[in-house]
Amino acid sequence: MSEMIRFSIDGTEVEVTQGTTVLEAARQEGMRIPTLCYLKDVNSSSGCRLCLVEVGPKLIASCSLKAEPNMRVLTNTQKVREARRTVLELLLSNHKEECTICVRGGTCELQDLANELNVRKRRFNGKRVTAKLDDLSPSIVRDPEKCILCGRCVAMCSQVQTVSAIGLYKRGFETMVGPAFGKSLADSVCVNCGQCIVACPVGALSERENIDDVWNAIADPTKVVVAQTAPSIRVALGEEFGRPIGSRVTGKMVAALKLIGFDKVFDTDFGADLTIMEEGTELLNRLTSREHLPLMTSCCPGWVKFVEHNFPDLLGNLSTCKSPHQMEGALIKTYFAKKMGIRPEQIVVVSIMPCVAKKFERGREGMSRAGLDDVDYVLTTRELARMIKESGVDFLNLQDQEFDNPFGEGSGAGVIFGATGGVAEAALRTVFELVAGTELETVEYTSVRGGDGIKETTVVLPDGTTIRTAVIHGLGNARKVMDMVRQGEKSYEFIEVMACPGGCVTGGGQPIVNAQLRAEIDVKAARARSIYEEDRARPIRKSHKNPDIIRVYEEFLGHPNSHESHELLHTHYVKRCKF
Amino acid sequence: MSNFEKRLVVCDGTDCDAPNAEKNLVRVLRREVMKVGLADTVEIVHVGCLSLCEFEPLVISYPDGVVYSRVKATDAGELVRTHLVEHRTLERLLAQTNGLRTEQASSIDHIPFFSHQFRIALRNCGIIDPEKIQEYIARDGYQALAKVLTEMTPAEVVAKIKGSELRGRGGAGFPTGLKWELAAREESSQKFIICNADEGDPGAFMDRSVLESDPHSILEAMAIAGFALGASQGFIYVRAEYPVAVERLRLGIAQAHEYDLLGENIFGSGFSFDIDIRLGAGAFVCGEETALMNSIEGRRGMPNPKPPFPATSGLWQKPTVINNVETLANIPPIILRGASWFSSIGTERSKGTKVFALGGKINNVGLVEVPMGTTLRQVIFDIGGGIPKGKAFKAVQTGGPSGGCIPAQHLDVPIDYDSLTQLGSMMGSGGMIVMDENTCMVDVARFYLEFTKDESCGKCSPCRIGTLRMLEILDKITRGKGSMEDLDNLRDLSEQIQVASLCALGQTAPNPVLSTMQYFWDEYVAHVVEKRCPAGVCKSLVRYTINPDLCRGCGLCARECPVGAISGELKHVHVIHDDACIRCGNCAEVCNVDAVLRG
Amino acid sequence: MMTIERLRSLSEANRQPEEFEAVVRVATCMATGGIAAGSAAVLDVLTNELRERQHVKVEIVRKGCIGMCRLDPLVDVFVSGQGKVTYVKMTPEKMQRVIEEHIFGGHVVDEYMLHLANGLILDDYVVLEG
Ligand SMILES: Cc1cc2nc3c(=O)[nH]c(=O)nc-3n(C[C@H](O)[C@H](O)[C@H](O)COP(=O)(O)O)c2cc1C
Ligand code: SF4
Ligand code: SF4
């Protein structure tokens, strides 16, 4: 049991559990202390100095200061206000001001703070850091001149994700965030998860935008522009239009896509169901041959690249399945094209994803056939919102619409791909029934749900085969488990990994949630809740029961892992260097 | 090597003030030496000031050491003939005849520089062979460790150090005994003691001296600390730029192992202790204890917020004591001679001695160890021999880049932690830079700030950006572009950086600015209001003019001006054209009648 | 194992006798300041010379910094019955002469000692030109 501590903030007696920081305690009491470098569970390096409070004769950063009995904290004195404001003025004096045209206009924490702390003039002027924009990566753009060195991205990348593609370099005023030796992210071990983007309080990190590419395609009368949306877009897009975190806006999303000019709007849930068919079959085959176990999921391109850099010896364990949107893209350009009687070259596939790694993935070798890419552009949830806003669509008042056929039907199993554990649960639903040959009563595997970074469950199939499953989100957790697997300390048959902490619902392409809100709300839980609601609302909850899926196999692919499906739906991996 | 058998050293205190005058004596002496055919065996050199202005020009003959004083150019011939050819002393000019007391010191110990010192930390420095553990042992080395391990409990050791009232010599002056007690109190399977030998203060070299000259005193002290805290492992974090120190420490550790003074079961007490060396890459901030620990753990050397303090959560989150080299060097004598012996030395709240590195405009540059409470005047004038060239003392900078400048009116303040802090400076690691009347205090502030700005680790915003903004304002002021508003902003920024920065580097970086603003405000105002640098240092503010009352129209200045900015007819008053002047100062140096004014 | 008794006897055995008996002890500063000033070369002369003469009664001590590096290289010579003599700003040539005259000849080389005038150190000069 943790002990309780009594101390005072601004004269109010408060009681908190031991280990609580002064910042957390103040927030519990509803007092607002500005922060900038602090990001709950990610960074508390106390470098920005905005959260200073007065304790005795000193000003101390409240974000890392643990409350002590009888401590007397003052959060709103002249001394505190002056120090905070000076610090902010200094930060602004070294910030590239492009506020009016910045991608983070409206979601910039620095701008909010300047307003909040009432900074109305520039007292300090002088040299600013100059550095080159890094836009060589297909996923992420870095503008070091906007960086305020809060260190949130670095903590995310190195501590949480253990990727360490970016770090702090040089010293003093010249300090810079970026890959070692001034390299581009494109030439680094960056896995493109984009968690740095959603960690960044300002516009120093953002996705490589493809909005104009898509507008151009839509404007081109010779093109059939097809959108497909990942499961987690529908539970996040609403936030961009002021809806609470986790609001479900599926029908409005489809309506908006059609309104802004997409010819067809498909659900990537279909691709997810297809993935389950292929991957489930692959799992059953490997369980029989006992080769390359554990089978590791491959639907997350961040995770795939992480394996390629860090565990090249385990590449054979990765499922050869493409990720759902790539599978769906491949089918759109073949099956759908044939069905509709249009030439594949005419089709432009745009994937709306919660993810920036998929921008990288779509350009990977093996993601095209006969010179035609499975997917032409990947847009993030944020980019889609910007397009909708640019079009002047009154999003919140749209009439709901349905996805188009033939890839409009997705099962509940496909939907839950958006949440961590979803792939494993979907796979188990299908694999179990395939082996049992009978209908399953309970479809919900709750043991793989929830926020824990590493979850384990063991399922015994009707034929007696056990599937020991690990469900992991966040690459730091993945590294831990993989190290144990490598050492032989742990064995599994099946491992699901999502690179982003929280899975796709909190992917690097999702709406920005500022640090303050992130500390108050469990964003991943809120969005995942809606995902599971949608699953429950679906009439069909297992991939192999999806009639569209059944039809595709009947009409086109034959059976899972057939020659045709290997051609279209599977891929291969490469070893990459460790640094 | 030179073939010269003799050397005549000419000193007339004119090395920068009037080069022409001295050249005469040197030139004439050379000519005379040539005349008598000794040019190949007698070397004549012109040297910097020896601070014996009233007796100058001086000619000292080496190696015999005969000193002639008040030698005029017209004496040169006679001096050369008598002294060099006839090998007699020229009584008439002999320094003694003029009242100068000359002597040859058979032992260096007797000169005032040493006789006023009181050496505890430096007790063995320059006395023993640092590479021989036997010599350390011969001077009671490791007796303190023996005593601690065989006669005392850890609590008694802590109590003794507390009783001595020793305070940390690394800068902040935290009571060492208390620090040990806090760490000793922690329950932990593993604890560490770290010796901070990063010594990043520019100009300070006392820690290097101790490590190079008496390494075993540190090893012994660390073992004692280890016993007191319950730590079995120590680290010495020493900068890689100190190769000799590192070598001596390595050797020392090996010898101590050989003699079973480190390792398992020392003195059969059951106490085991070992020491490893970690090399620092030389960033100033790595001397800050939390940055130092990050560096040892293999991370970027950046400070962490405190609390938690190292005593509760230090190296690898284990309770850790970090002590400075000089602090540790005091430990064995305290154990052997007693807490009350130590606390009888010094002032009310600062006990023992402190080592200072004297530098700047002072005659005896060097390391000195004096009891706390010695006045600045005693250190600077009695031990340090005062200011060269008879110049006036203006200020002394203590505490390195974290310290401040103390003006003449406070010369009689007894030095201790609190008095220096009260004066807006600090003890710091013991750097003491003396400044004479020709120093511009704004420029001094600028100099120190440039250092801290370069050494800021970049982690926290006030220090990372603020020190640069301060430097930019100071630049502006020294270039004559400053305003009174800039001074306000500078002061405000300084005060905010002090309170808002994460570590003591940023928290103390403004001290040189604030202390010079406090004591030399007029100089700042002169820079911004009158656009004038009173000391004539800030190039853009110096103006050279010729005093018509003194100018004799010799034309020397016009000839020496590299850009032809001086005009005037021979025997008539000359004029400097300010727009052409590049402020090199040649004219002022060459003028024989001091008619060129700088200001 | 090290014991207190052993430490004490080691201490006794290594203590410098007040009066040297036919022993000459030569000490040079071998800390950074001394090394920078050239004390290694001075030390070399001494070691080579002594090796040549196969003189065993001279002990060479490499010592640390006394804090006045501007007078380096410093050489202390202790000859039995005479106490310590400090030579400053030594060179290999000067060392040669000290070996001849002082260590083996018994005569102190006054000229190389510290020169003082009114307590100020004259040898501590900086050559401006020459
Ligand atoms: C920027 C900075 C540099 C420091 N450098 C040193 C150093 O070089 N050596 C040192 O002993 N202490 C240095 N300190 C002080 C240490 O943080 C620490 O207080 C000290 O080592 C504690 O030892 P003491 O209690 O024995 O003085 C530095 C502090 C700061 C803020
Ligand atoms: S890029 Fe963004 S998150 Fe990273 S340090 Fe800079 S401002 Fe912070
Ligand atoms: S005060 Fe300076 S050196 Fe210290 S943490 Fe801040 S930036 Fe780094």
Ligand code: FES
């Ligand atoms: S220092 Fe606490 S939020 Fe940055």
